[in-house]
Amino acid sequence: MTSILVTGGTGTLGRLVVPLLDGHRVRVLSRHGHGPVDGVEHVTGDLLTGEGVEAAVDGVEIVLHLAGGPKGDAATTGRLVRAASATGGVRHFVHISAIGADRVPLAWFREKLGAERAVADSGLPWTTLRAAQFHDLVLTVVAKMAKLPVVPIPGGLRFEPVDARDVAERLVELTLGAPAGLVPDLAGPEVHGLADLVRGYLAARDKRRPALPVRMPGKAGRAYRAGGNLAGPGAARGRRPWEDFLAERVPADR
Numbered sequence: 001m002t003s004i005l006v007t008g009g010t011g012t013l014g015r016l017v018v019p020l021l022d023g024h025r026v027r028v029l030s031r032h033g034h035g036p037v038d039g040v041e042h043v044t045g046d047l048l049t050g051e052g053v054e055a056a057v058d059g060v061e062i063v064l065h066l067a068g069g070p071k072g073d074a075a076t077t078g079r080l081v082r083a084a085s086a087t088g089g090v091r092h093f094v095h096i097s098a099i100g101a102d103r104v105p106l107a108w109f110r111e112k113l114g115a116e117r118a119v120a121d122s123g124l125p126w127t128t129l130r131a132a133q134f135h136d137l138v139l140t141v142v143a144k145m146a147k148l149p150v151v152p153i154p155g156g157l158r159f160e161p162v163d164a165r166d167v168a169e170r171l172v173e174l175t176l177g178a179p180a181g182l183v184p185d186l187a188g189p190e191v192h193g194l195a196d197l198v199r200g201y202l203a204a205r206d207k208r209r210p211a212l213p214v215r216m217p218g219k220a221g222r223a224y225r226a227g228g229n230l231a232g233p234g235a236a237r238g239r240r241p242w243e244d245f246l247a248e249r250v251p252a253d254r
Helices: 014-020 053-057 073-087 107-120 135-145 164-175 194-204 218-225 242-253
Strands: 003-007 025-030 041-044 062-065 092-098 126-131 151-154 211-214
Touching (some): 062 073, 062 164, 073 092, 073 107, 092 107, 092 164, 135 194
Parallel strands (some): 151 211
């Protein structure tokens, strides 16, 4: 029975990953820890301050790092890998990152790349998976856009939304396998233009909105138009398409 620490275990992805680790000793790190739930240990710690992190990694063999935010990922990941290295017992550090971390010049992607480098330079055996945007995130974005009286559509933006359940299954497979370094990207089964995603959402809600084509400026715009956020050669593909996810989720919002 392997002992595994999961950060971000209470988030969108973590809630799917933790049950798949049944049969192993699982410890979940969060800022608001509580007693054991369904055999899973919950401990209190804060990656931003470092409080409780050393205690959380003590005695575990594998760290599965799912926690992340809009900023500070490089620093928090660095803090976690230092604590994991100090224990001497961690034999595999697994990390979720984002496709385009090394190609899209935006602060969020730079943080992801910094976190990747912290893992790769840690001296620990490691695996990093870059994933595309989750269906849940894409739905949140297009739903907000669809509330506007006129929807701005940056031209040339394409996405490969992937189901979080597909990502969870792949991460568990990687976690229980041997360290593999940077593995092939994981994206959804199809590429969608942003305009198509918005139109599909509006149709599912039986709504209409005029669209206004706009141009995303600067280096970031050029990177997106060049497909810098899309999966690379040899990428793995999730099974569940965006349309199936949308059909399941949108009726609940009516």
